[in-house]
Amino acid sequence: DIQMTQSPSSLSASVGDxxxxxxxxxxxxxxxxxxxxxxPGKAPKLLIYAASSLQSGVPSRFSGSGSGTDFTxxxxxxxxxxxxxxxxxxxxSSPRTFGQGTKVEIK
Amino acid sequence: xxxxxxSGGGLVKPGGSLRLSCAASGFTFSEHYMSWxxxxxxxxxxxxxxxxxxxxxxxxxxxxxxxFTISRDNAKNSLYLQMNSLRAEDTAVYYCARGGATGxxxxxxxGQGTMVTVSS
Numbered sequence: 001d002i003q004m005t006q007s008p009s010s011l012s013a014s015v016g017d018x019x020x021x022x023x024x025x026x027x028x029x030x031x032x033x034x035x036x037x038x039x040p041g042k043a044p045k046l047l048i049y050a051a052s053s054l055q056s057g058v059p060s061r062f063s064g065s066g067s068g069t070d071f072t073x074x075x076x077x078x079x080x081x082x083x084x085x086x087x088x089x090x091x092x093s094s095p096r097t098f099g100q101g102t103k104v105e106i107k
Numbered sequence: 108x109x110x111x112x113x114s115g116g117g118l119v120k121p122g123g124s125l126r127l128s129c130a131a132s133g134f135t136f137s138e139h140y141m142s143w144x145x146x147x148x149x150x151x152x153x154x155x156x157x158x159x160x161x162x163x164x165x166x167x168x169x170x171x172x173x174x175f176t177i178s179r180d181n182a183k184n185s186l187y188l189q190m191n192s193l194r195a196e197d198t199a200v201y202y203c204a205r206g207g208a209t210g211x212x213x214x215x216x217x218g219q220g221t222m223v224t225v226s227s
Contacts, residue, residue, distance in 0.1 A: 043202055043217040044202075091212040096154040096211060098153070
């Protein structure tokens with residue numbers, strides 16, 4: 001199975017800050033990497049697919065980059081509504097696996 | 108609108124069984140792969156199983172293989188998860204999620220989840 005490792009596990013930032021979350025795969029997954037946002041008590045929501053494609057309706061302050069084994073989710077200007085846990089997920093092979101999550105808090 | 112609604116969760120004793128359902132609406136259900144994903148309390152996401160649009164191709168995570176069975180009824184726009192031999196570690200919120208037409212590269216629509224608690 002492909003292991004997905006996110007860092008950091010949690011972070012606290014101020015409104016307007018640039019926030020970066022990294023995800024590392026245990027083997028090459030090309031660009032088969034998705035990012036999800038899960039707000040407290042809610043189901044996950046797809047933000048970014050294929051490493052860098054923005055899902056319809058997602059604010060443009062979210063962006064993704066990377067390929068191979070190293071990927072990044074960036075929030076260009078953190079907003080109060082971005083309080084959530086963010087997960088990466090590989091879709092290169094089965095079983096589909098998720099990172100352990102990064103909890104984003106607002107200072 | 109595009110929607111998935113899970114049902115069937117509840118409290119069950121270890122070794123017991125439960126059948127979850129996921130009702131789809133707002134899209135052509137029969138054209139999409141579908142998956143079950145769970146989240147234990149305070150933990151991350153774990154993909155469990157997916158089924159092709161026709162129902163002919165099925166995959167399971169090792170953690171549930173032999174105990175859980177995924178199925179679908181395209182005439183009823185419904186996805187199911189039959190869970191047998193339940194264990195305490197199966198306690199989680201169970202989500203159904205929509206995949207693509209040719210596979211599960213993304214999970215673009217999720218249900219609200221249904222809670223399963225396995226306890227004596």
